[in-house]
Amino acid sequence: MEIFEMEPRLFISSFACVVCLCCFAARAQEARLEKVKDIVVYSDDRFYSAFPSVVLRADGELLLAFRRAPERRYLGESGSNHTDPNSYLVLVRSKDNGETWTPEPELIFAHPFGGSQDPCMTQLRDGTIVCSSYGWALLRGGVAEKVPDTLRHGDFVFMGGYLMRSTDGGNSWQGPILPPPVPDSVTQTVFREPCPAYNRGPMCEGRDGTLYWAVASQSRLQPRLTEVHLMASTDGGLSWEYRTVVARDDTASFNETALYETPNGDLVAFMRTADFNDHTAIARSTDGGKSFEPWMDAGFQGHPHCATALSDGRVLLVCGYRHEPFGIRARVLDPECRDIGQSEELVLCDDGGNGDIGYPWVTPLADGNYLVVYYFNKENGTRHIAGTILSVKQ
Structure with a gap:
C-alpha cells in the first residue's frame, strides 16, 4: 500500500488556542490518503476501451460507462x-465495491450516423442518470473536405453533442436529446446545422436542483480557439438554456471541464486547456452560475478532471498526466477549492505506456472508500478500463 501525506490546514482562533490545537490534531489524523490497490475493470484485446465515467447507485451498485470501439491493430x-x-457507448456493473464487474458490456447507445465519444454520467438526487456524449461521422472519398465551417478530424466530421437519460438504473435509456447550440458558435455539424452543445466532463446538480453543464464552443476554426460556456437545465436534462461564458481568451483554449459545487454554493470549473503548456485552469461563480470570475492558472499540468467530496468535507480532484512518467494524479483541496495552488500533488500510478491514457472519474464507494477509474495501457498495449481504490484514514 502507498500512503500519501497531505498538508493539514489550521484555522487559528485568537480566543481558543486549546481548541485550535485540538482541531489541528484532528485534521492531522484525517490527513492520510491510502492507496488500497489498482484494479482492471474491463479489458479485451479486440477492443479499444476508453473515456470512462462511474456513478454509485443508492443500493451500492456501481455503473461504469465507457466508449468501446474495435481495436484496429487486432484487425491488422x-x-x-x-x-x-464503430465506437459505441456501453456500461458494466459492480455490486461488490469494484472487486468484480459484469464481463459483457451493456449497450447505452449506438449512433446511427457515426461513432460516439466519452459517455459522461451524472446521477441526480432523484436517481435519474444523465449521460452526455458527442459524435463523429465518417465521410469517404474526400467528401469531408467539402463540408464547410465545421470541425474535422481526418475523414471524420463533427456531429455535435447529445444526451441520454435513464430513470431505472441504466437498464433502459431515453434519447438522444439534442441540446441547443451555444450562441455565436461558428461550428456547424455534418448535417450543416448549428452544432448542439457538447463537452467531456461531469455536470453538477446544484442545491436548488438546477443541473449545470460546462460546454465547449468554437469561437474560431482557423487556427482553432475554444471557449467554455455554462448551460443549465431545470427539468433533469430534458431541456437546456444558455447562462453565461465560463472562460475565454485570445490565445489559450479551454475545453473539457468538470464542475463542482462547494458548501457555500460556489460553482468551480476545472478546465483542460490547449496552447497553455497543458496547465489546468479554474474559474469560479459565486452567484449561482449567472457569471464567472476571471479564469486562473492552477499552476500544474494535467487533464481532464473530476472532483468529489471526501467524508471530511475536503475535495478529491483527479486528473490524467500525459507526460513522462505517464499516469494518474490527484490533489486534495479545501472544501471551497481555494487552495488549489498550494495543494500537494499525489501520484496514483505512473506506469502508463504512453500519453494515450487518463480521463479519470472518481466516485465514493458504499464501503467508505473511493474509486478512481480511467483508461490505461502498458507498453502501448490494449487500451482498457482500470481503476485505483483509495481510502481516507481517520
Missing part, C-alpha cells in the same frame, strides 16, 4: 485512434 491495421465509426 496500423493503429487505432479516438475517432471510429
Whole structure:
C-alpha cells in the first residue's frame, strides 16, 4: 500500500488556542490518503476501451460507462485512434465495491450516423442518470473536405453533442436529446446545422436542483480557439438554456471541464486547456452560475478532471498526466477549492505506456472508500478500463 501525506490546514482562533490545537490534531489524523490497490475493470484485446465515467447507485451498485470501439491493430491495421465509426457507448456493473464487474458490456447507445465519444454520467438526487456524449461521422472519398465551417478530424466530421437519460438504473435509456447550440458558435455539424452543445466532463446538480453543464464552443476554426460556456437545465436534462461564458481568451483554449459545487454554493470549473503548456485552469461563480470570475492558472499540468467530496468535507480532484512518467494524479483541496495552488500533488500510478491514457472519474464507494477509474495501457498495449481504490484514514 502507498500512503500519501497531505498538508493539514489550521484555522487559528485568537480566543481558543486549546481548541485550535485540538482541531489541528484532528485534521492531522484525517490527513492520510491510502492507496488500497489498482484494479482492471474491463479489458479485451479486440477492443479499444476508453473515456470512462462511474456513478454509485443508492443500493451500492456501481455503473461504469465507457466508449468501446474495435481495436484496429487486432484487425491488422496500423493503429487505432479516438475517432471510429464503430465506437459505441456501453456500461458494466459492480455490486461488490469494484472487486468484480459484469464481463459483457451493456449497450447505452449506438449512433446511427457515426461513432460516439466519452459517455459522461451524472446521477441526480432523484436517481435519474444523465449521460452526455458527442459524435463523429465518417465521410469517404474526400467528401469531408467539402463540408464547410465545421470541425474535422481526418475523414471524420463533427456531429455535435447529445444526451441520454435513464430513470431505472441504466437498464433502459431515453434519447438522444439534442441540446441547443451555444450562441455565436461558428461550428456547424455534418448535417450543416448549428452544432448542439457538447463537452467531456461531469455536470453538477446544484442545491436548488438546477443541473449545470460546462460546454465547449468554437469561437474560431482557423487556427482553432475554444471557449467554455455554462448551460443549465431545470427539468433533469430534458431541456437546456444558455447562462453565461465560463472562460475565454485570445490565445489559450479551454475545453473539457468538470464542475463542482462547494458548501457555500460556489460553482468551480476545472478546465483542460490547449496552447497553455497543458496547465489546468479554474474559474469560479459565486452567484449561482449567472457569471464567472476571471479564469486562473492552477499552476500544474494535467487533464481532464473530476472532483468529489471526501467524508471530511475536503475535495478529491483527479486528473490524467500525459507526460513522462505517464499516469494518474490527484490533489486534495479545501472544501471551497481555494487552495488549489498550494495543494500537494499525489501520484496514483505512473506506469502508463504512453500519453494515450487518463480521463479519470472518481466516485465514493458504499464501503467508505473511493474509486478512481480511467483508461490505461502498458507498453502501448490494449487500451482498457482500470481503476485505483483509495481510502481516507481517520
